[in-house]
Amino acid sequence: MQRFNMNRRVFLATTTAALATPAILHAQERSLKVSAFGGYFEDSLVKHVYPKFTEETGIAINSVSQSGGSSWWAAIRAGAAAGDPPADVSMPGGQGAIRQRDLFAKLDETALPNVANVDPALITRDAEGRIRAAAVLAWYTTFVTNTDAFPEPPNSWADMWTDAYKGQLGLNANADTSYILDITAKTFFGGQSILRTREGLDRVMEKAAELRENVTLWYKDEGQFQQALQSGEIPAGQYYHDVTLLAAADGFPVRSTFPSEGGVIDFGSWGVIDGSKNIAEAQEFVNWCCAPEQQALMSRQIGTAPIVPQSMTDLTDEEFGAVSAQGAPIVPLFDVYVSEADYIAEKWAALIAS
Numbered sequence: 001m002q003r004f005n006m007n008r009r010v011f012l013a014t015t016t017a018a019l020a021t022p023a024i025l026h027a028q029e030r031s032l033k034v035s036a037f038g039g040y041f042e043d044s045l046v047k048h049v050y051p052k053f054t055e056e057t058g059i060a061i062n063s064v065s066q067s068g069g070s071s072w073w074a075a076i077r078a079g080a081a082a083g084d085p086p087a088d089v090s091m092p093g094g095q096g097a098i099r100q101r102d103l104f105a106k107l108d109e110t111a112l113p114n115v116a117n118v119d120p121a122l123i124t125r126d127a128e129g130r131i132r133a134a135a136v137l138a139w140y141t142t143f144v145t146n147t148d149a150f151p152e153p154p155n156s157w158a159d160m161w162t163d164a165y166k167g168q169l170g171l172n173a174n175a176d177t178s179y180i181l182d183i184t185a186k187t188f189f190g191g192q193s194i195l196r197t198r199e200g201l202d203r204v205m206e207k208a209a210e211l212r213e214n215v216t217l218w219y220k221d222e223g224q225f226q227q228a229l230q231s232g233e234i235p236a237g238q239y240y241h242d243v244t245l246l247a248a249a250d251g252f253p254v255r256s257t258f259p260s261e262g263g264v265i266d267f268g269s270w271g272v273i274d275g276s277k278n279i280a281e282a283q284e285f286v287n288w289c290c291a292p293e294q295q296a297l298m299s300r301q302i303g304t305a306p307i308v309p310q311s312m313t314d315l316t317d318e319e320f321g322a323v324s325a326q327g328a329p330i331v332p333l334f335d336v337y338v339s340e341a342d343y344i345a346e347k348w349a350a351l352i353a354s
Helices: 006-015 040-057 070-081 094-099 113-117 157-161 180-188 192-196 198-213 222-231 241-249 279-289 292-302 317-321 334-339 341-353
Strands: 030-037 059-066 123-125 131-146 169-172 215-219 236-240 254-257 264-272
Touching: 030 040, 030 279, 040 059, 040 279, 040 292, 059 279, 094 264, 094 334, 113 279, 131 157, 131 222, 131 241, 131 279, 131 292, 157 180, 157 198, 169 222, 180 192, 180 198, 192 198, 198 215, 198 341, 215 222, 222 236, 222 241, 236 241, 241 254, 264 279, 279 292, 292 317, 334 341
Parallel strands: 030 059, 169 215, 169 236
Antiparallel strands: 123 131, 131 236, 131 254, 131 264
């Protein structure tokens, strides 16, 4: 997850028993082809989510595995141009929803009443204000620590810059997936608006790069950091809240902390492919997934955070705390990472390598 990248899902697939379920439901009169990232995530949707939707609506779901790379969207684009897209509904992450926005149909907001309960920051709209994709599940990156090395939890993301964490941190090496710039802007610059100019980006990147002395691993392999955190070899850093809790439940001395500035949220959306012949069914599916009951279902069965307030669901505090937290999250400025992708990547790589 971006959260549903393949490294993330491979990790979950190897740490969770495979679910022996059919990949395709029996075709019915009304049906949809829905693509989601393969492995544990897709298996969980097939087992716990799609059958409930079919039972309640009579619309069958044909599940399609999608990869985490650009090749999937190239296939979607080619299929849509030929009038036969490989899926009616597909899932981009936060940046992907913006990058692929032109591939998605303009949705009828009156057919999506449940989307009104979703934070507007998690809805992708076009220049005309029309919905192109709607978040249906979310996940958090938090400040994680090994409890043997750090008996007391951190309070703020600013703690990462202190001497207490010198040579102790593992951070994602990619600025566009770690969202370290949003963390830095929120923590030291009063908010993320500074990221909307190159001068501001430079100031934030230079402040973030001060972490070099405290970082012992700039990781691209999430599993490598996970193992180092659990063993105490690299006792602190940024990582996924839910995976860290799974590790703690398995007896590893690790904790996940939502700093005072908030955890970093990312999300997966459903977008309806422009050219789909099943727009009405697809909109019904998107709206259904945004309902509070389905949000609670996905939190319990998939481990994702709800994109509606806890108060609208029947999730207990314990269940909610396992996947999310109260308080405002840090929502990355995804549009900046898209429009300034090359500039950020090149400057950030040079800064952390110096």
